[in-house]
Amino acid sequence: MSTKPSLSELTLDVNGEAVSGQVEGRTSLADFLRDDLDLTGTHLGCEHGVCGACTVEMDGQPVRACITLARACEGRSVRTIEGGDDDPVMAALQEAFMQFHGLQCGFCTPGMLVACRDIILRHRTLSDERIRIALGGNICRCTGYVGIVNAVRSVFERRDQLLADATEPTAPPEEPAWEGTPFRPFKRRAGQMTAVTAPPSDGDDDDQTLRESITVRKPADEVWAFLSDVERVVPCVPGARLLSVNGNELEVEMEVSLGAIRARFRGNGRFHFDDQTRKGRMEGEGRDARSGSSASGAMDFAVIADDGDQRCRIEFVASYSVTGPLSQFSRGGLVKSFVGAMARMFADNVQTVLSGGQVSEGGGAGLSVVRLTLNVIKSWFQSLFRRE
Amino acid sequence: MKPVKFDYLPARDGAEAVRLLTEHGDEAKCIAGGQSLGPMLNLRLARPAVLVDLHRAEDLTGVEESRDAIVYGGAVRHADFEDRRVADAARGMLPFVASRIAYRAVRNRGTLGGSLSHADPAADWVCVMTGLGATYLLRGKKGVREVPAEKFIHAAFMTELAPNEILAGVRVPRLSESARWGYYKFCKKVGEFSQATGVVVVDPERGYCRVLVGALDSPPVPLEPVAEALAAEGPTAALAVLDAAVDTALGDYPEVNRQLYKVAVRRALARIGATR
CATH class of the missing domain: 3.10.20.30 (Beta-grasp domain)
Structure with missing residues (x-):
């Protein structure tokens, strides 16, 4: 920077x-x-x-x-x-705000007045409901909306005097009425999409555990040998880079990003593998120096033979948490969408490596196109970022 | 809060934007209307070192009309659709949807391409463009590649776009005379993002039919049994298979959420004539 x-x-x-x-x-x-x-x-x-x-x-x-x-x-x-002093509509609105008690503390008033002037210019007809809808983006914390709506209506009633030579506003778009023509069935030739099941939603609970299962077309022994080799498996995780291994401790850097948000978590982890049961656990915690956010996570995984020895299933249960500034950008449920996509990329990378291919450093072929994040904690102002 | 320091680089056209994004690599982001990125910058959730501004790029603000489709530049604003400053390919659907995005002050700045690239699954354009079977034109170093709307978003906020690609345009097939559409979004407050969205598009002349449920945690999903019934037998028959189709598509969602999605699609179907 x-x-x-x-x-x-x-x-x-x-x-x-x-x-x-x-x-x-x-x-x-x-x-x-x-x-x-x-x-x-x-x-x-x-x-x-x-x-x-x-x-x-x-x-x-x-x-x-x-x-x-x-x-x-x-x-x-x-x-x-x-x-705005020389503008007849603005002058009328300022008078009306005083007359109808639309001012109160006055903090929202400058923005309100600009928005209200626009409402009057853009409408030919204007109900109280329409005024309220159009004012939806201006918040008055004194909750003085009744006075403001009355003020707008009073000025709108004089619209033609105030705007004698104004251009005619475009009518607000409404839905067409289709009633006139009966619906005629037809043969569907286009628009088909592959039916998919949406990834499970977190709903409104705060459960931050994710279960995923991927199928790999390789024998279980071969997959287990690969999964229990951290130097080979870590680079298959999108965005992850193995910095060092010492005994069963490792140092990892993980770059994640969600749209415009990017973070690089650096931290330490531990792993444990049981060759008998083909089960393992990895856990770790790290910090993103730039944003001051911390993340921790753990993943239990198991390799289960399937369909004779032609393929096997990798099942994993991941839990994670993010604290600090990054945790603010989230809403319940999104994480499963990310982790689901990450699991698919991880599976693709595992397949690629097991078939003798290579995964580029830093997390695989898909990462230049698709970047991910894991930060989801429900928070009260999540909706503030959800704008167009 | 104020954003971190960054270099602001206005791009004259799409090619220059791609060049600047390539030159500055990972630390660069593009901005058009800034109605999604702006708040993230101010809260320092996004900390780019370089911001490439597309909003004056001439080839991104135009519209190209052909017989079968209209291509909208990525930097065309929501209000341009609402006020019909750009032609409507979809029999009133684009102005109707645009006029209900967020608030007027946001619609005056926010752009079609910006909203799609941001890839919030609840965004109106994300649902509508998938419903209309639009194609996105992604401009990169090697020229323009085309991606169907339904393949563009991988997961929430994750898209097909490479770091040095921009969404240069959106090609929307023209709906024919006999086409109809229905759109319903459930918002707790006017201007908020949708909590459940239903999209229905039928175009008998083209044999086209799509029914989607949107505003999920992931991109919109098709309700194929509903679309099949709608084309073959009409809106009321489609309604009869709706609940089962939503339960199948959203099986792991809590019942209360599924109910909301069912109602959204039911109301979209009602717009085109479904009655119980």
Whole structure:
């Protein structure tokens, strides 16, 4: 990671005036407005695009200033709450917010006003329900919604006066009515998909144990010999790298990633194998230095002969936990989807190696395309990240 | 919180984006609307050293229409569908779905390609594009490869995309005159992600039928018996085999969740005329 990213010149139009400044790549539009231009009317609440307090207009459309990078606004036209005085709808909304008691503490108000102006511009008809739906992305923690909805309705009733020469808004899309035409059966020639069973869901429980079973087309003895050889088997685990082995202790590095999140856990493990029963156990714990998150896990596995000696089944039970910042990004159930995919890649890698092939360092052919993570702990703000 | 320091590199077009991603390797991420990545950056869950911005890439913001299909650039925004600034290939389905994604301020920035690449199984586009049988155009160093929607997502947040590939476009087959669709998502609050999604697309002229249950912990799964019954006998017959099909497809889900998925698909079927 570079430690000194250069500042870049940014030029844009804010409230009708050309402004420029020096910004970092990571500077948000909200921080640029507040810190560089002293336009502190744009409020920062959650800072991750949920509360709507930072809503401003860019090129006439409301956007979240906290998750819009300043540099993405180069050459754009931004209007904040400070720039609304000359706008008849904004002026009417400000009056109406006072009249209908839509202000309360005032923290959400700048974002509310920008959102409300947009609602009035974009609608030809507007029910109270529609107002509430359209305001769904702006949170008022004083819960003053009744006053706000009343204020919007009162301004909307004067829409034609306030917006005499406005362009006609596009009607909100609705579902077509199919009733007129009867449904005629037909021969299905396209659209077929392979029927699959969705991986089991964690549901709402906090059980972090996973059972997986994979079938390998090799004799059990051969598979066991391979599985109990840590130097050969660890590299088959997607993302894992064996750093050293000492007795039954090992040092492993494991890189996991989930979309944009990436972590490299480094830690120690222990293993125990029983050749008689063809059962084994590996366990370990590690830390990702970058995020400060820790992970620990254990896996019990067994090789069971199947179908004479033509193939065998590997059964494993894994348990795991993640603590620290990474554990925040999760929701119950996803982990099984990841681990299921990882088991398939692991099985593919095992097959490849047993057939005399090679698995590239760091976890196998699939890893450049598919990366994984194992971090799932249910948390109250899981939903905050689940946005488009 | 504020993001970690990163270098911000705007890409002029898809080819430049691929070049920048290749050059900066593992530490680079691409961003388009930033409505999924933005929160992750601010919370420092994502810590890229380089951010390649696609939102002004000219070849990613356009739309190409042909007789049988429309190709939407990966950086086309949700609001472009909602406001019908781009043509609709699916008889009203794309604007309808787009208008119910998150909130207007999010729809003004969020993009089709960004949402699909993020690969949250509950995302509207993930379910709808699979339902419509769309094809994704993945641009990498060696040019563009095509991947059917149903093969794109391996598991939640895991896709076919290589680190230096971008989702350059989405080709959606045009629904014909006789086609119908039904879409229902169950959200606890307006704008939240779906907890259960039902998607139904029937296009008799093309012999096409797909019924999906989505917003699972994994990508959407097909309900083939329902689709077969729907094509052969109609929506009401499809309804009759729905519960059993969901139980088979989601056998390990708790009953309460399965019920939610059944209701979502039932309501999607009701939209196209299923009655009990």
